Amino acid sequence: MRDPILSARHLTREYAPGQGCLDIELDVWPGEVLGIVGESGSGKSTLLRLLSGQERPDTGSNRFFTSTDEWVELTEASESHLRYLGRTEFGIIHQNPRDGLRLRISAGGNIGERLMGVGERNYGDIRARAAQWMQEVEIDPARIDDKPLYFSGGMQQRLQIARNLVTNPRLIFMDEPTGGLDVSVQARLLDTLKRLVQELGIAVIIVTHDMGVARLLADRLLVMKNGRVIESGLTDQVLDDPHASYTQQLVASILQVN
């Protein structure tokens, strides 16, 4: 079996006693989609920020295996190194695409920014790759010079995905990527995401409170409550045979809808 790409041990970040993330252990393997579910305030987003290095933990370790075959301890990495990893090896998809896009820069410029950030200096190449990625995420490439300010919510989210994937990251962090979109747009976005993840073989950590999203995308699932992981396992296993009583309630709540 291959080594994990990300490995967290005893990761703890408490804002107040019992609030935040407590003693989290997890491994993410290349090419897998790890879902993190739980109710609001259970520490999902904090965990995502800890794992992606946007926030430093109080204690614990969080190691990332880079494309140059080195382990990097993210909790101790310099800010410049973290930001470099953020441009090359990571992708971060925000819930609100406005946080992840430059709304007054054209769609092509948004996708190209990461390429230019890692030293790409050929306009023709940058533009060609931007157009290609727009096609990948199913935005009409004719809109390459339009500003995302005038895109719909779903298109903005797609553009954010293209912008992140253009530098071939190996690990993507997603925080509620379908939040704030209507159901049909959500469904199409999920299709695109699922296809890209399978085609590219990238590892994804996805935080969501939507069990449907988790079931569709995630290979493995972590269930969080009060800052702790209370249950983990293969998605089908967790959803079909939940052990913790909280998970049972969570699963029961969606089954009723169905």
Add this chain to the structure above:
Amino acid sequence: MMLDTESYNFAYLDEQTKRMIRRGLLKAVAVPGLQVPFGGREMPLPYGWGTGGIQVTASVIGEEDCLKVIDQGADDTTNAVSIRKFFAKTASVKTTEITEEATLIQTRHRIPETPLSSGQILIYQVPIPEPLRFIEPRETETRKMHALSEYGVMHVKLYEDIAQFGQIATAYAYPVMVNGRYVMDPSPIPKFDNPKMNQNPALQLFGAGREKRLYAVPPYTDVQSLDFEDHPFEVQSWDENCALCGATDTFLDEVIVDDAGTRMFVCSDTHFCVQRQEAQNA
């Protein structure tokens, strides 16, 4: 020497302020292209008229100096005349319009056509010192970007130009990389003048009065204009020659000369143009 010391200190600013600005300038020279904050003073002219440049000039000027002031290349426009008079009055220094004669040149929007020499100081008036500001409004973030050399967004601006206009349409305040480290706004000089900054034997100082920032390019420093491999940096060129001196290689202003819309192109550097005309008439 007649100095009106009763009313004004030498060169208007008090000595402590000049020291503070000189300390900032030393730091700026030591780290080419780095923006150094300074405690800007109220000057007897409005922001946007050269309050930054005038404070830098006041801090480095000495009794033996000879000052030239240009505004858009011209020695005879309001801004240039009033700043020149200001220092003639408050510092009793010699002033000149001859580029070669000047030890200090305060400028707004141009670098003289006559090549500068070692020992001269060129002082730029700067409105917005932060080249990243257009894309990143947060000062905390732009400082971090400078600190970590994260300059990808500078090319996003040029990318947007090409996407919109088919070419790099930025014609002034064209961003440069100084000494291979800091991206710098060269102040709103036309990009025509950018190549002159590279390896210039003169010391180049920049003062932004409203934003209270100093920066500098020491003599013989690399200054490279940013560009793309397939859209290289180019300076403006004109089909016309200067209507007064016939120069073919200078920055030209288009001037409307009558109500019928008759136009002519003339050198924006008035001293350079006059010098050429005199040489032709001699």
